[in-house]
Amino acid sequence: MSTKSGNIVIHPIPLCVVEDFPRASLHWLLPVPLEDKVRDFHYVWYLEGPRENYLVDAGVTADRFTSRNFRATHIQTVDEGLKRLGLEVGDIDTIILTHSHYDHSSDLRRFPKARVIIQAAEVEQIHHPFPYTQSRLPKDFEQLFEGVRFEVVRGDTRIDDGIDLLFTPGHTAGGQSVAVKTADGTAVITGWCCHRENFDPPAEFKAKGFPFTIGASHVNPVDLYESTRRIIELADIIIPCHDDESRVVRRR
Helix, strand or coil, rough: CCCEECCEEEEEEEEEEEEEHHHHHHHCCCCCCCCEEEEEEEEEEEEECCCCCCEEECCCCCCCHHHCCEEEEEEECCCHHHHHCCCCHHCCCCCCCCCHHHHHHHHHHHHHEEEEEEEEHHHHHHHCCCCHHHHHHCCHHHHCCCCCEEEEEECCHHHHCCEEEECCCCCCCCCCCEEECCCCCCEEEECCCCCHHCCCCCHHHHHEEEEEEECCCCCCHHHHHHHHEEEEEECEEECCCCCCCCCCCCCC
């Protein structure tokens, strides 16, 4: 799907899919059978901005997941995805890093010319990972960021006409979502790992008083809850970052 507003276009670029992601990981402390699996898609998004070419996140390849014993299917490399849009990695001026997890940051060094916009709290988490998550970090985690030209921001930040960064911590300490003004309203690419059913959960969860749910992976569940609620209240269109086909959720 592409969403256009004036001279801003959002192009989702699917890279790979994990075929057997545990669905229970999507719904913290809620009754989901451990054997339930969902397809977990991994993207970058190209934003054709008014003055620059932006990429939201840097991408990952399927072998990152197969090495961790997931069933993963390759779709395309980030280079191939950009080529289909008539671009090369050198054409990207700015990468907006939603958060530092390896499935969003693995290909950062493929873009040596780009500045990488990141929240200050996320830089701190890179250097001092939350202890609970350390065992899940890849062995080359620190190397993913070597030589990367960071531009550090703090909190909500406007980076171009119609493109705003929203500080949405919880999944990580310095997660940020990307709000883009479109012809259909404000579209937000979420800055934490989620699916459409987090925003439109099963009826049995709604009956229990959960109009939306948060995932099991977080450093602060209260922050993640508030970040999720904030995006629901703000966005006309929500783009959950791991949903199939990057389908848009309309909230109003």
